[in-house]
Amino acid sequence: MFHPGEVVGGRYAVREELGQGNSGEVYRVTDRETGARLVLKIQLARFFENTADYEQYGEEILDEAFVAEELSEVPGLLLARPGGDHVKRQFLVMPDVEGRDLVAFAGDESPVSSARTAAIIAQLCDPLGELHARGWVHRDIKAENALIAPDGRLWLIDLGSAVRRDIDAKPQCTLGYAAPEVLQGAPATVASDVFSLGCLLFKLAIMDLPYDNTTGLRPVPGLPFPDRLGRSLGALAPELRSVGLRMIEWDPDDRPHGMAEVAGELAQLLPDPATPPRPGREPDPVLRYWLARHRIAS
Numbered sequence: 001m002f003h004p005g006e007v008v009g010g011r012y013a014v015r016e017e018l019g020q021g022n023s024g025e026v027y028r029v030t031d032r033e034t035g036a037r038l039v040l041k042i043q044l045a046r047f048f049e050n051t052a053d054y055e056q057y058g059e060e061i062l063d064e065a066f067v068a069e070e071l072s073e074v075p076g077l078l079l080a081r082p083g084g085d086h087v088k089r090q091f092l093v094m095p096d097v098e099g100r101d102l103v104a105f106a107g108d109e110s111p112v113s114s115a116r117t118a119a120i121i122a123q124l125c126d127p128l129g130e131l132h133a134r135g136w137v138h139r140d141i142k143a144e145n146a147l148i149a150p151d152g153r154l155w156l157i158d159l160g161s162a163v164r165r166d167i168d169a170k171p172q173c174t175l176g177y178a179a180p181e182v183l184q185g186a187p188a189t190v191a192s193d194v195f196s197l198g199c200l201l202f203k204l205a206i207m208d209l210p211y212d213n214t215t216g217l218r219p220v221p222g223l224p225f226p227d228r229l230g231r232s233l234g235a236l237a238p239e240l241r242s243v244g245l246r247m248i249e250w251d252p253d254d255r256p257h258g259m260a261e262v263a264g265e266l267a268q269l270l271p272d273p274a275t276p277p278r279p280g281r282e283p284d285p286v287l288r289y290w291l292a293r294h295r296i297a298s
């Protein structure tokens, strides 16, 4: 672990630690050559003490740099590029959008209002829809992998799990967010990304995931929902229920067919971009960003 003031790779001065995942430690840094504020993600030190760990996760951050190169033109993805190495530990650097992840955001809001939830999920549909249009699937949509910036813009981070749909990749999923067919070994698809995004909708709006964390519980037609899903639906605001439930349907064919359909349903819950803002009533940054983007588009 690095402390503020330490210099990584002879060039990047650490400002603060941001977090740690399975594959890397993440820091806010200043580039001493350019003065730019960046975020740096470096391989965990323990990978170099344990070969089994290195084999499992050691090179994941390098996958992220490869994906970043392939998807560099997709707006809304916060892409990392190789930065060098520090005593053998490879690291990536990416712009600092001064974001915090949706775990921290939801924790502060607890829970996030329906309108903000709808605006966040609708905004994430843009980069995800673009990724799908290019033949990719994300495979790891979760609150930890999306950042919200102070201007209300959403960014997807940690693209290391994204793959082209036509590539036979090693299975990958995060329990609690993974679609049931993926848990049973099927390849990830647009529909499984829709499922994970639906789980994120629940996570924001009720601070909980809709299904059992390990296997999911199947709602049986005609019978009351199993406890956990029933509780989750009961806690979800009525206006989010229909879209939320469709996104996490057990059968992939019953889910919305792609991100544009999800965004279209959520747009009905959001303020009409054609209506001018009421004087003196500033919407919060997430809604403001959504409105500004849709006013430009319409």
Ligand SMILES: Nc1ncnc2c1ncn2[C@@H]1O[C@H](COP(=O)(O)OP(=O)(O)OP(=O)(O)O)[C@@H](O)[C@H]1O
Pocket (backbone or CB within 6 Å): 018, 019, 020, 021, 022, 023, 024, 025, 026, 039, 041, 060, 078, 094, 095, 096, 097, 098, 099, 100, 101, 144, 145, 147, 157, 158, 160
């Ligand atoms: N650009 C960034 N700005 C702000 N915080 C960030 C940024 N990148 C990462 N983080 C924080 O660091 C945490 C870990 O980052 P990330 O998910 O990229 O690591 P990882 O090791 O690839 O994780 P995983 O366990 O999903 O493989 C994130 O959940 C987030 O809180």
